[in-house]
Structures are given as structure tokens and as C-alpha cells.
Amino acid sequence: MPERGGGGSERAALALARLSEWADAHLGLLRGLIAGAAVAGVLLLARSLRVTTKFTSPLDIPVEFIEKNVKLRGKLHHITEKGLEVEHVPISIPFISTIQRKCGKLGNKRHEETCTEGQSERLLLIRLAGVELAPGGTAWLQRELLPKQPLWFQLLGRDSSALECLVLVHKGGFLSMCLNEELLRQGLARAARIEGLPHHSHLYWKLHKRLLRAELKAVKKNKGIWKDQNYSERVQERISSNKFLQRLKQFVSWVRSSTER
Incomplete structure (x- = not known):
């Protein structure tokens, strides 16, 4: 043994x-x-997360990105009355990008050129969420933003033609500027309903309060569209045009009438 x-x-x-x-x-x-x-493994992970995918249409963006309010990187091309036309710039992971380029060269060259040309011409239309531009707002954007300006846009909602976003522009160092808020601070826009976000959500009211505070700064400093009105008139106008306060008043009136009965 x-x-x-x-x-x-x-x-x-x-x-x-x-x-x-x-x-x-x-x-x-x-x-x-x-x-x-x-x-x-990394390629499969990147593909599943779609972090290296270039989006050329609002409907190309996964639903999960909208629901989680993901921030995407972009490059400005045009400023129009409808919004900002932006080219999406996906995240570039060095060795993955190299492999993807090599794999692309092995495919049909003519098909690749056709796809590339089609993508380069298709831009994302981005609307500034929670903001109703005044007449001078578009001109201000055209003065402040540079050609091919890099920016970030946070997804809040979408339809078939456009995205509702908060747009952030890098100002140097660790500073960035939110275009939605800055337009309100300059008195070049009015705070409006944030399309795409559920109105009962915490994020909706958090952003809405931020936008209202930015607008109030312009009201107090008589800037932009608030320049030709006195303070009491401006406050009264904001109260009368605020849909939330109107609904609250209607609810209070309904409660009173129900009690009297």
C-alpha cells in the first residue's frame, strides 16, 4: 500500500x-x-454599455441613458432658433478604438465610407430644458459659444426629433457653466416647464428650483427682459404666469368651496 x-x-x-x-x-x-x-471581455463590456457608440439620432440613444439622465460629450456645430445642433463625441478608449479602426478596415470600404459620410452629416438637435428663450437669447449664444465648442449635455427627455438637456460648457480649470441657468441669469430667457421629466420626481423640482433662482437674480438686477419693468410688476407677472401657483390657487379655491357647502 x-x-x-x-x-x-x-x-x-x-x-x-x-x-x-x-x-x-x-x-x-x-x-x-x-x-x-x-x-x-472589455470589448464586450464596452459594446453592451454602448460607451463607444456614436449617436446620430435621438432615437438611437438607449432608453436607460434617458432614464438615468446620463451626460454625453459633444461638439457644437450650429445654433438655430430650434436649438443647438451638436455632434456626439463618444468616449474613446485607446486600445479599443485602435482595434475598432482595424476591424473597420477589414470590412467593405465603400460601405464604411457611406456610413461615415451619413453619420458626419447627422447631428443631434438639443433643446435647452426648462428655458423659454427671449428674442436676444439666440444671439447671445452665438456670441458666447465658439465654433466647434466642446460641451456636455445631460439627458432629461427626448422625442423623435430632439433631446431635452442641461448643457454644460467648460470654462477653465474645474469650472463649468450651465447654459440653461446662465441665460436666465442674464435675463435672456424665462423659466419654463422641464419637458421629459416626471413632474413628481425629485430631480424635476431640484432643477426647477435652480432655474427659478437663476431667473430671480436677473429680476433683482433688472437685466435683459426685466429691464423695463419695476420690481413689483415683475414679481406679480412671475406669480401670475407660474402654472404651479395657478394650480395651487385653484386647489385652495376648490377646498374653500367644498368646506362652505
Whole structure:
């Protein structure tokens, strides 16, 4: 019995030694297989998350991105009365981008050129959420924003033609400017309903309060559209035009009338 046990141990040791020798001899192959598996895993993850996908239409963007209010990077092309026309710039992961380019070259060149041309011409139309532009608002944007201006846009809602977003522009260092708020602070817009967000949500009221505070600063400083009105008139106008306050008044009136009955 001891001899059999010893023989088994020797065979196991011999097998392990041979495996080690094979691994040493094929170390480069093993490293390549491990690296290949890692790259494939990262590619699959990036593809599933769609972080490297370039979106050319509002409907291309996954529903999850809208629901989670994801921020995307873009490059400004045009400023129109309808909104900002922006080219989406996806996240670039160096070695993944290189692999994707190499894989693209292996495909049909003519098809690739057609797709590239089609994508380059298609831009995302972005509306500034919660903001109703005054006549001078578009002109201010055209003066303040540079050609090909890089920016970030936070997704709040969408329809088939446009996205409702908060738009952020880098101002140097760690500073950034929210265009939605800045237009209100300059008196070049009015705070409006934020389309795309549920009105009972915490995010809706958080953003709405931010926008109202920005507008109030312009009201107090007599800026922009608030320049030609005195303070009491401006406050009264804001109260009378606020739909939430109107509904609240209607509710109070209904409660009073129900009580009197």
C-alpha cells in the first residue's frame, strides 16, 4: 500500500513538472491568450454599455441613458432658433478604438465610407430644458459659444426629433457653466416647464428650483427682459404666469368651496 501511494505521488509530481515545462516553453502563447481574453471581455463590456457608440439620432440613444439622465460629450456645430445642433463625441478608449479602426478596415470600404459620410452629416438637435428663450437669447449664444465648442449635455427627455438637456460648457480649470441657468441669469430667457421629466420626481423640482433662482437674480438686477419693468410688476407677472401657483390657487379655491357647502 505505501508503494502504491508513493507511485501516485510521483506520477502527480511528474505531470506537474511536465505542465510547468510546457507553460515555460509556451509562455508567449499563454500571455497572448490571456491578453486576448481580457481585450475581448472589455470589448464586450464596452459594446453592451454602448460607451463607444456614436449617436446620430435621438432615437438611437438607449432608453436607460434617458432614464438615468446620463451626460454625453459633444461638439457644437450650429445654433438655430430650434436649438443647438451638436455632434456626439463618444468616449474613446485607446486600445479599443485602435482595434475598432482595424476591424473597420477589414470590412467593405465603400460601405464604411457611406456610413461615415451619413453619420458626419447627422447631428443631434438639443433643446435647452426648462428655458423659454427671449428674442436676444439666440444671439447671445452665438456670441458666447465658439465654433466647434466642446460641451456636455445631460439627458432629461427626448422625442423623435430632439433631446431635452442641461448643457454644460467648460470654462477653465474645474469650472463649468450651465447654459440653461446662465441665460436666465442674464435675463435672456424665462423659466419654463422641464419637458421629459416626471413632474413628481425629485430631480424635476431640484432643477426647477435652480432655474427659478437663476431667473430671480436677473429680476433683482433688472437685466435683459426685466429691464423695463419695476420690481413689483415683475414679481406679480412671475406669480401670475407660474402654472404651479395657478394650480395651487385653484386647489385652495376648490377646498374653500367644498368646506362652505
